[in-house]
Amino acid sequence: MARVPKIAKAANKGPSVVKEIIYGISLGLIAGGLWKMYHWNSQRQTKEFYELLEKGEISVVVDEDK
Template sequence: MAAGKVAHVTLKGPSVVKEILTAMGVALFAGSFWKMHQWNEQRKVRAFYDLLEKGEIGVVVDEE
């Protein structure tokens, strides 16, 4: 019997453009979550200082 030829997949190197675009996509995705987190923290801090200025909250514990 004659041995048949088997088609093998040839491995190629990484595509530089594809790697750059993938990295940019991941960076934008992660960066957007980080920015949303920063905006939420900034909103909490502003709300705290607004309440502090209005006198609704205090940072000193009253002694009894």
């Protein structure tokens, strides 16, 4: 009898549950970090706007001098 190569056995291997969990956690942390950075930036811009509004450097009222 001829020897049968073990290539078919390797191709039949299913997904690794541990790898899938690690990939999912990694992607979740990356997406969460990007989302958090977006919100920090938005919060900073809002804070700067209200600080400038309190100082009187900007105004939300349109001048009628035109």
